Amino acid sequence: ITDEIKHCIHEATRGFDVALVEIGGTVGDIESQPFLEAIRQLRIEHGPEKCLFMHLTLVPYIKAAGEIKTKPTQHSVKELRSIGIQPDILLCRCEQPLPDSERRKIALFTNVPEQAVISAADVDIIYKQPLWLHQQGLDDIVVKKMGLDAKPADLSGWQRTVDAVEHPKDEVTVAIVGKYVEHKDAYKSLGEALRHGGIKQQTRVNLKWIDSEQIEAEGAAKVLGGVDAILVPGGFGKRGFEGKILAAKYAREHGVPYFGICYGMHAAVVDFARNVAGLPDADSSENDRHTPNPVIALITEWTTATGEVEQRTERSDLGGTMRLGAQECRLKAGTLARQLYDQDVVRERHRHRYEFNNRYRQSFEDLGMVISGKSMDDLLVEIVELPLQQHPWFLGCQAHPEFTSTPRDGHPLFIGFVRAAREFKAVRDGEKLAAKESVA
CATH class of the missing domain: 3.40.50.880 (Class I glutamine amidotransferase (GATase) domain)
Incomplete structure (x- = not known):
């Protein structure tokens, strides 16, 4: 099964410089285990400079207590590491931007560099998200880790999209x-x-x-x-x-x-x-x-x-x-x-x-x-x-x-x-x- 999954990834991405391969579901679920094992093997076969792990986690905000809880993220990363996958980047889904103290805490207990703990906070217009992630340097981290020769990011298209949503003429x-x-x-x-x-x-x-x-x-x-x-x-x-x-x-x-x-x-x-x-x-x-x-x-x-x-x-x-x-x-x-x-x-x-x-x-x-x-x-x-x-x-x-x-x-x-x-x-x-x- 894992060999077939790897084969499908190779065939689907043939001829491209970079491929973004998403594995849905929740870490620990039985349905995703063969896929996680397949990408673990890809990392071994191609090396860390050719295969990067970006993990999306939930950082809930408990309104009644006024607290941000990092335990779900810590536990999710622990599950990943138990099967041999160490995330390079964490995208932390949250209602509001993570305070620096919480980012440091997450970095300390997940073995991920603090600058690679990215706050994927809610925005009023979803198309602002690429601009927000760029501000935190996510694209620079990816380019550096994968050794890509890339020009500076041009997000003018996304900015025009946001402007059109915020200031419609009709x-x-x-x-x-x-x-x-x-x-x-x-x-x-x-x-x-x-x-x-x-x-x-x-x-x-x-x-x-x-x-x-x-x-x-x-x-x-x-x-x-x-x-x-x-x-x-x-x-x-x-x-x-x-x-x-x-x-x-x-x-x-x-x-x-x-x-x-x-x-x-x-x-x-x-x-x-x-x-x-x-x-x-x-x-x-x-x-x-x-x-x-x-x-x-x-x-x-x-x-x-x-x-x-x-x-x-x-x-x-x-x-x-x-x-x-x-x-x-x-x-x-x-x-x-x-x-x-x-x-x-x-x-x-x-x-x-x-x-x-x-x-x-x-x-x-x-x-x-x-x-x-x-x-x-x-x-x-x-x-x-x-x-x-x-x-x-x-x-x-x-x-x-x-x-x-x-x-x-x-x-x-x-x-x-x-x-x-x-x-x-x-x-x-x-x-x-x-x-x-x-x-x-």
Whole structure:
């Protein structure tokens, strides 16, 4: 097992100067033991100048007593040392910066140099953390210990990111219509990607979390009225799917910028099928195995090797049938997706099982749906959108672009989506102002 872990690390980092390899979990847990043993061996095999151990620990603050407790850190390092790993650097997660006295105490009882005991304190904006760690010299310690020939750190990009968050020039409200909104961590990557899209435009993105079942109960107009854009994220299962379809329908009919990701794309396709293509019983076979118009289905449900439709059954294909990992997609010239990405072929991460049913591809295109992204073999529909002449910004994709978004660079789709929200808001506010002036 340890040899395989080391092999994976070597293969994944081949061709790079520096690799940051994270081992999650808690020291002492049985799940992480093979991984810790693997990196212990890497240190022996490559030497301390090629392998550095940085340990993240918790330094809790007991508010009732007004005390910072260093014992958890001491104990964690003791556990590491018992299996042969001596940390070179400690990152101490804490609510407030560690006093010098506590840093000295931690250094003394963990055998880590005091300057290498770094205070990873809470900050009001998470993107200040690289600046804060730089102030404590973390990057200099790493460069020195690994003997790297590196230029002085340039953190201007991070500073611009922080400035954009602290001093926005505009703000928009984006509705996230999901089914797990009570657990916002389920959509953490989405929320961050939306904020990244706003950072590139000095725009604060306010997130309005909406349970899709609320739309089913109260109607899309009541729940979604007043938002500047609508995003429908991924998910599984029938519960709340009709609410997502209604959200897509509302966005399509009212010109509200719409971004459907994975299941959100499925919702947009089903809405188009029912309300544009005249197939009121259209659905995803994930939710209705007996629908006569499975516009979204497993590949095996709409074609076999001989091109014949396979009989749909009640069986469940969870787990191993998912399409996972980064895959390439070819974009169609003249489309919104091609315009946003500014390249012909893109590579995004996937995590889904059901696909656009190709038996409806041509008829939907004839009715105005744009197939703007397809797999490299032309078999799978990756991105759908409405013509720019009909809608300012309406796009659904099978992939999860939020996984490749970064705070300094953002992601083309999210940047474009937030820009469309700003433009929609400006037009709507202008119409409201004109209406007021005409009344006056």
